[in-house]
Amino acid sequence: MNEESERLDALLQRNAAEQLTEVDWDQLNAGISARLDEAERRRKAPVRLPAIFKVAAVLIAAVGVMLTVVTLTTRPGPAERRHGYAAVKILKSTGFASVQIIQTGPQGKAIVDINPAPHLSAKSHVRILDTAEDAARHRSKAAWIIITKPSEPAYADNGFNPQTAAMISLF
């Protein structure tokens, strides 16, 4: 390091040292402590969302409630199920095949799974009947006939309570 560099370093050192002798360390400490208190208070304070987020949250909740109410009030009940309007969801197959009724009514839609064949889907007429005796009369009119038996709810669940669950039979 040459002489000029040494003089420069000495000048910078002197300037810094002179200023450090004038520092009020207690005041500096107090300033830092106050800033830390403030930072800690902010960190612990609950996050405050802008008002627009609150309004959006209320609107979303209201829409959610409305959708729930509309869905529940338009869902078919047990009485309608017997007349061909109920949705039927199969939880357990009869051992060799299972059927899932997508849509009931005069132009019903069903998915039939015949193991070990791959899944097949087809449109078909679907009728929901109360007894097996009725099935004989409707065999020629529907490819799949479903007989409801409220007394045997363990085999299938139609989405309602177990007492109104239906057993599905394939013919």
Add this chain to the structure above:
Amino acid sequence: MNDGPKASIDDTVMLVRATRAGRREAFDRLVRLHQRRALQAAVAILGTADEAADAVQDTFVKAYLSIGKLKQPENFGPWLLRIVTNAAISRARTVRRRKDRRRLATEAVKDVPAQAGHTQPTLELREAVQVAMSRLSSKEARAISLFGLQDLSHKEVAEIMNCSAEAARWYVFNARKKLKVLLKEYLE
């Protein structure tokens, strides 16, 4: 003058761990142990103790809030110096913009009124150093301020700056070269 006790590595490690465990008083002790070196580095970059004190306050708040990210507690000292030099450089830019706006660059230094206990040459030197440091690049300013902390080795400075020792020397060389021109009248 109460400039605080000297910091040992063991004390620092213990206090960093206690701070992480939620003990605020432990960080207050860390402040007292490290504030002198932090202020020294900030003064070297900013040229004045008043501005440096603000940078040091920012530094300790930032360190407190992010102490959980410090991987090795024994590196608290170098980590703090990195934060304080960054804070000082950032503040130096702000000061420079402020001075430019007020047209108080080198030519106006002569108009600084003398304060109690300070001679006009002392104030002029402070202002001149402040202006000269603001003309350096951030790496040059950081390198020469850290070299000014005389107990730091080239390797330690390089680690703080996240560069090689050769690069750190190069930044110091360039900083000196510029400062010799900018502070020429005070070196004669």
